[in-house]
Amino acid sequence: xxxxxxxxxxGQARHVVVFTGxxxxxxxxxxxxRDALTGLWSRFDAxxxxxxxxxxxxxxxxxxxYEWRRQLVQRVRPNHGHLAVARLGAHVPQLTVITQNVDDxxxxxxxxSPVHLHGSLFAPRCATCSRPAxxxxxxxxxxxxxxxxxxxxRCAHCGGQVRPGVVWxxxxxxESALEAAARAASECDVLLTVGTxxxxxxxxxxxxxxxxxxxxxxxxxxxxxxxxPIATVNLPGPAAEILPALVSAAWA
Ligand code: OAD
Numbered sequence: 257x258x259x260x261x262x263x264x265x266x267g268q269a270r271h272v273v274v275f276t277g278x279x280x281x282x283x284x285x286x287x288x289x290r291d292a293l294t295g296l297w298s299r300f301d302a303x304x305x306x307x308x309x310x311x312x313x314x315x316x317x318x319x320x321x322y323e324w325r326r327q328l329v330q331r332v333r334p335n336h337g338h339l340a341v342a343r344l345g346a347h348v349p350q351l352t353v354i355t356q357n358v359d360d361x362x363x364x365x366x367x368x369s370p371v372h373l374h375g376s377l378f379a380p381r382c383a384t385c386s387r388p389a390x391x392x393x394x395x396x397x398x399x400x401x402x403x404x405x406x407x408x409x410r411c412a413h414c415g416g417q418v419r420p421g422v423v424w425x426x427x428x429x430x431e432s433a434l435e436a437a438a439r440a441a442s443e444c445d446v447l448l449t450v451g452t453x454x455x456x457x458x459x460x461x462x463x464x465x466x467x468x469x470x471x472x473x474x475x476x477x478x479x480x481x482x483x484x485p486i487a488t489v490n491l492p493g494p495a496a497e498i499l500p501a502l503v504s505a506a507w508a
Contacts, residue, residue, distance in 0.1 A: 259498075262474045262489040263505035269446040271350040274341050275462055279451020279477060281361050283496040284332040290453050307425050311383070315417055316405035322420040324402045326377040329359040337450065337495035338365035340503045347507050352440035356452060356459050358422045371433050371440075373459050375422040380409075384416025429458060441466040450476045450495050454483040476502075 266272060278288035289297045304310050304317070311318045342365045345351045353362055353370040358377045362370040380389045389411060400406065409418045423429055437459075441447060447466035454460045460482075467473050467486040475487040476498045484490060491498050 258489050258491055259501060259505055262491060262502055265446050265472045265474060265489065266344075266348070266448070266502065266506040269348055269444075271352070271440070271444040271446075272344060272348045273352045273354060273440050273444040273447045273462075273466060273471075274344065275441075275447055275449045275452065276341070276353070276355045276357060276362070277450070277452025277454075278357060280337045280341075280355075280495045281332075281335075281357055281359055282451065283335045283337065283494060284361055286329060286332060286357075286359055286361070288451075290455070302425060306422075308427060311417075311419055311424070314405075315408050315419075319408040319418075319420070320400065320404045320406035321402065322377060322422070323406050324400045324404065325358075327400050329361070329377060332361075334361040334365035335496040337499045338362055338367070340499035341450075342366035343503050347503070350444075352436075352444065354437045354440065354462060356456070371436050373423075373429055373433050373437060373462075375420075375430065377420065377422065379421030380418050381421050382411035382414060382416045383419040385411060385414040387411060387413050388421075389418040434458065437462050438465060441471070442469040444469075444471050446474065447471050448474045448476070449483055449487075450499065452477070452481070452483075454481045474502075 282288050288295050305321050338361045341353060353367045355362055355370050355372060356374050358374055360378055378391060382389055411418055441462045442465055444466055447463050449463045463473055463483055464486060472488040473486050474489045475483055476491045476495050478493055
């Protein structure tokens, strides 16, 4: 049975990498990007919201959209999938959590220092001098509307516009995060990929690098993905169900 095969691989591993995408947060209520009806990119135009040009042309639209997403994340909770990933840390000798997500649900579930390949909704910085900028209000009762324009704050040091601390299309990934992810992927013996379409590069290279370096790849995703051919074991299904079952099976 696939679950038992995967549990055995995990139970014998010394270094496990968990590589996550938007699907792991879906059951917390955070929309994914590419799911046909519910994904953000089916309702919103990425070019007008998630590129440096978009921020230059319409900073209020872009800042408002990221404020909407940040406030949405603040109102939801980590699910059993995030919690199972955190629990893995207590069992395997070495665990590296690498996420493409800009939410903070791994941290709030108890995973220490996940590698954020695509930045964070909670780390705004000045678009001019790059200094970190303080976050606005953390708690709002109703949250911001998804289409509301909000002027970005001004940097306290240079007066430049503050931008979301996320990676936009056409931008480089943070060098230290990419290096840490590549190192872990090439050294691990099991990579568990969860809830990612595996379509966005260079992040999608991480599970492929692990496979090339000899690691076993376990995939958790209800849909087929381009990573299917490199998966040693495929566990089709939702992360919040499969991950707790997997951890329980590995350390029964
Ligand atoms: P996608 O939206 O491309 O893919 C989400 C994946 O999660 C799909 O393969 C779904 O089948 C799967 N999924 C949905 N519900 C799930 C569940 N309950 N449990 C497990 N899997 C589930 O999201 P990402 O792969 O994360 O980039 O997208 C990669 C990058 O594209 C994002 O980081 C973002 C986006 O544009 C930036 O913002 C730079």
